[in-house]
Amino acid sequence: MEKKWSIRLIRFAAIFGLIGTFIGSDMAGRLDYSLRPIHAHILLVGWLSVFAWGIFYRVYSIRHKILVTIHSLLGMSGALGLTLGMWMYNHNPFHLNQTFVLIFFIAGGSLLLLAFLFFVINSFFIEKEE
Numbered sequence: 001m002e003k004k005w006s007i008r009l010i011r012f013a014a015i016f017g018l019i020g021t022f023i024g025s026d027m028a029g030r031l032d033y034s035l036r037p038i039h040a041h042i043l044l045v046g047w048l049s050v051f052a053w054g055i056f057y058r059v060y061s062i063r064h065k066i067l068v069t070i071h072s073l074l075g076m077s078g079a080l081g082l083t084l085g086m087w088m089y090n091h092n093p094f095h096l097n098q099t100f101v102l103i104f105f106i107a108g109g110s111l112l113l114l115a116f117l118f119f120v121i122n123s124f125f126i127e128k129e130e
Helices: 002-030 036-059 065-091 098-123
Strands: none
Touching: 002 036, 002 065, 036 065, 036 098, 065 098
């Protein structure tokens, strides 16, 4: 179970890494750094954290397999929700209702917070090595 989620998390992180570096290159090329906070969160949350979780699940086995699934789903949806919500909140390119955008942003951050909580819990349920 962990190995399956490991590669899913690493692939998800790789996509975020590509998006983050593309945004950084675009900002540098245009000399417009208005996306700096979104760029930073995409790389720190979407690339670094999710990649680290993927490596963790490649190395360790967790006693309660359902916790791996819950954590991974929360982590991916939280990383996507937080960064997309932050982008919409700061730029609102689709002119969406501000209340909807704020709730979307908060929900994404809350899912990510829960993901970190589940990661802490999972780190205490590592199966003993023989």
